[in-house]
Amino acid sequence: MTATLSPLRPEKPSLKPLMSLVAPGLNAVNRVILDRMQSPVTMIPELAGHLIAGGGKRMRPMLTLGCAAALDYDGERHHKLAASVEFIHTATLLHDDVVDGSDLRRGRATANTIWGNEASVLVGDFLFSRAFELMVEAGSLKALKVLANAASVITEGEVAQLTAQRVVETSEERYLHIIQAKTAALFAAACQIAAVVAERDSDTEDALEAYGRNLGIAFQLVDDAIDYVSDAETMGKDSGDDFRDGKVTLPVILAYARGDEAARSFWRKAMSGRANGEAELKEAVQRLHGTDAIADTMARARLYGSRAIDSLACLPASTARAALVETVEFAIQRAY
Structure with a gap:
């Protein structure tokens, strides 16, 4: 029997149950993060701190802590691993903002607009090195292997996305491969x-990996949809950034496939950068809604969200499992 996202929850889903569950552990993780981003080179903690303290939810390390709680793990080895996950995530954000030329991240000026591209790339490298130090210190060769593989896959995904940029004929299959690598891989590894570390069997490992992977895919699908239907205040970045950058995401892939020749001509010009101003963005949104591309992207997000919830069936019912379920619902419904 396949789980469905609950339409009957009396309040809008949120991360509060997960945040409450992992609060003590997250405090420990934050202490590790604060300690390990220090350096005698003052620009490093200044730049890293700008992004790390910039309003991020710490969702990925919270997933590590939440999954550990669902397994009744009461040790502390996962604190350094969760901090490592956050460092990997932060490093990729620093690099992404340089590649994309982004001006906003979580509603604040990006590090590269303040300190420059060179400093952002180098501090991202510093955070990657700190992440691997923490993996080694955690004392689990298997966890090191999981996270090291995720770091490699993320980089492959970012390069694949770069090669697909402005290629409007990108297939849905290729798009899904890219987001599984650049986004879902770290969600999967974090879980x-x-x-x-709880020394559970391979079936439990596989179940939590599938939970994180499907949640990560759903999360990215929602991100790609709301880039066209939300605003900068809600998203923490400029709306329409994907459109202006020529990122061929699923909404565009669906609209292009369903459009007539005039529509396809519009998308080719827009994604190439020849016609991507505010007037064209408005037209793009109209075309996306007219072909149900946004609605169908969200439907796919709900499908992957349901798969994530299904993956938790092997865990006993608990407050922790309920928090992990609501985290999926939050990831989907934050678009509304």
Whole structure:
């Protein structure tokens, strides 16, 4: 029997149950993060701190802690691993903003607009190195292997996305491969390492890996949809950034496939950068809604969200499992 996202929850889903569940552990993780981003080179903690303290929810390390709680793990080894996950995520954000030329991140000026591209790339490299130090210190060769593989896959995904940029004929299959690599891989690893440190069997590892992977895919699908239907205040970045950058995401892939020749001509010009101003963005949104591309992207997000919830069936009912379920619902419904 396949789980469905609950339409009957009396309040809008939120991260509060997960945040409450992992609060003590997250405090420990934050202490590790604060300690390990220090350096005698003052620009490093200044730049890293700008992004790390910039309003991020710490969702990925919270998933490590939440999955560990769902397994009744009461040790502390996962604190350094969760901090490592956050450092990997932060490093990729620093690099992404340079590649994309982004001006806003979580509603604040990006590090590259303040300190420059060179400093952002180098501090991202510093955070990657700190992440691997923490993996080694956690003392689990298997967890090190999981996270090291995720870091490699993320980079492959970012390069694949770069090669697909402005290629409006990108297939849905290729798009899904890209987001599984650049986004879902770290979600999956963050969840799987909880089972590793808790020394659970391979079936439990696989279940939590599938939970994180499907949640990550759903999360990215929603991000790609709301880029066209939300605003900068809600998203923490400029709306329409994907459109202006020529990122061929699922809404565009669907609208292009369903459009007539005039529509396809519009998308080719827009994605090439020849016609991507505010007037064209408005037209793009109209075309996306007219072909149900946004609605169908969200439907796919709900499908992957349901798969994530299904993956938790092997865990006993608990407050922790309920929090992990609501985290999926939050990831989907934050678009509304």
